[in-house]
Amino acid sequence: MNQDLIPSSVSKLYDDMVAAFSSQFENFAELIVTPGWRQYQIIIILCLWGAAFVLKLLTQGRWDTWARSRSGWPKWRLRVLVQLMQRLTLVYFVVLSWALYLVMQQITWPSRSYIIGVIATLAAAWLAIALVARLVRNRTLRRIFKWAMWVYATLVALNLTDDVAGFLDGVAISIGDLHISALGILKAVLLIGILLTLARVGTRAAERGLMSNDDITPSMQVLLAKGIQVLIYGGVFLVAIRTLGFDLTGIALLSGAIGVGIGFGLQKVVSNLISGIIILMDRSIKPGDVISLGDTFGWINALGARYVSVVTRDGREYLIPNEDLITNQVVNWSHSDKFVRLDLEFGTSYSDDPHKVRSTAVNSVKTVSRVLSGGSHEPVCHITGFGDSSVDYVLRFWISDPTKGLTNIRGNVYLALWDAFHAEGISIPFPQREVRLLPDAGSQQIAED
Template sequence: MEPDTLPLDPDMLRQVIQFLLAEGSSFWRELTRKWTLYQLGIALAVYACAWMLAWGLGPRYNDWLRTRDGWAKWRLRIGLLVQRRMRMILFVLLIWVVYLVMKEVTWGSRSVLLRIIANLAAAWLFIAFATRVFLSPAMAFVVRYGAWTWATLSILGLHDKTRVLLDSLAITLGDTRLSLWLLLKAVVVMATLMALARLAAGASAASIQRNRDISPSMQVLAVKVLQVMLFGAAFFLGLKAAGVDLTGLAVLSGAIGVGLGFGLQKVVSNLVSGIIILLDKSIKPGDVISLGDTFGWIESLGARYVSVVTRDGKEYLIPNEDLITGQVVNWSHSNDFVRLDIHFGCSYHDDPHAVRSIAIEAAKSVDRVLTTKPPVCHIVGFGDSSVDYILRFWITDPTGGLTNIRGNVFLALWDAFRENDISIPFPQREVRLLGDAPVPAAKGDGGPQRG
């Protein structure tokens, strides 16, 4: 569909040029007046004073800020921002003092420019502080310069004229009219709402995570739902500000949803599986799990996958569907107690009662082995060359590793057995080499008889 109104209409461009020339001519006449130049000189002198004050106070403020070790992070961030903007802060304070004095001692027309400069500086300083809440540099850039432009036009009294000018640059598609004013407004409003949504989501997530009455899995679910609601509301409000018809968008989103249902079945399955995992609390961040050959602890729960970090530092991104349909061993599902078994054998010449006592004491000497649930040792069989034992002990920190604790217990057994002369047998075999010489037959071996 071709647009009904082209943005490059010659008449429209002529009006824009005439508007800019008229405003530029008026601005130049005001700028070349005698008292306007005086006020510009005063503003430059005030800025020089602010620069010298910031140069002198900056190092002292920095030394004082370094001693604020007990401050919260947000207070330290504000302190650093004040340090970076100290020159502008001092300029705003001084220019307002100078303007108020000039307003009282001379005619009002001789301080108009100082009032405009003071308002602009205060607005720019406020916007610089306010846009620090944006985490995305691109979003902060859009909102900062958009707000600065809006504040400048409002203070200079050009807001309404600029709005009419930008609104005249438009195209019409069917029943929808899109102007440059609406697009700019939508970008700035959506960026601002997205930043506020991210700030609110971060603050709410921190509050939810500090609540010990909510399980870790439900904390993750609550944070995800809150983020979806806040960002969704920011998105639709931004579209509404741009004049987009949300009724048509609802029909389009329904069609897209049907297409996604067929084309992205795996993705949707993982999303639904993630919600089920969060609701049934089968796994949660910090749990130690085994899935196939993967053994590690859960670092985070995502919308599509679960991050599992192993002992060797590898991070596996396991789809949520695999955790629902596969067999998962959760070593810390209901509690943190984990029992480990060690098999070993000792000689038949050693007293089995002494072996069991020595093995139990050796296991107790290892740091991570629990003494509240003491180790036990049992005979499990009589082998070809040894008496077979099983040593069982408990730990409460499977995230610290299983192989290393088994190795420490084996090492403690080795030291204890050597101190108490307990031998660990190993199979021995006798090998006989058959040469060319005949082997003499033993008596009664059934050999040939002389007649």
């Protein structure tokens, strides 16, 4: 390292830290090389690891059988169990090493179990870090968290935290009243990571609690969940700013000026965010509703901050911006209630009795599943006009499950009409044209001659 580029105080801190590391490693190497209990502890540690491996081979089958019988456990407990099963050797080693360390502390001198205590502490820390790291879903962040915590646990076990902390605190820059050190940045990153993980777990727990509450409407559930997320993550952001040492009063003025510029550039994004809040507040659309927007017909799968997820019958998921739902005409098939009326138009021959046609159509549609009958939802059939080649009718019926599709129920009703009309001898006419070939005038004159 170039001493000319480093202040003397930082250089001295670096030299002290290197000296502390060298001293600790020399002591550790001396413990290993010097004959006696120090070497015996290394042998004991290796034997403990071998015993842990043998125990894993002997008991893994039983543990697997027992774990499969825990299917009724909550998901988080099953995930922890899977992680422990994957690290069964380390689990046995932690138990054996700590048990032996505590026993040796009682029956021998503490120096005869120092290395065993250090290794037991490191093993327990590594096991705990591996389990806690599963809460971080991002792979890159999970690896960073693992390595950072493992390095910290190693420094704690070797009593080197004060020396490293003193060196990192000396590596700093000062801008006015703002003092930022490498130690402060590391603490801030660690704190922010922990807070973000806790925020994610907390928001998910709150969202599950809201979704399981039947007294709250679906739209209010989504609105409350989004509000909780904004509050929690906003608090994490403020804590992060304060941890780094920034003054919030100075940032407020700067953020106001930046906000004006961002507002023009993110006009559509802000419009979608405000539209999403309006949708949640007026409860015009909620998860599970069946809507039609242009050529898109499906049911609401989720309400997002920027868009609404609509799933169609063919399995496609459309992400419709919230602004389109506010400004365009939307048909909500299940806004006030779940009942939907459908109309089918057909025609029959003029030779068929219209009274018979109407009763046959009503009776046939009642045989189709999903079609409601009785009370105000009784199917009806009316004559709508006398066409060129048929008497025109409209058949009206009700369904209560539009989420199962409209095209399929229309097809089933048409098929029922077809079968019923054929059974009753009712004909369905179609346009027919008659073409007459008139003799040509020239050929007629030749025939007369």
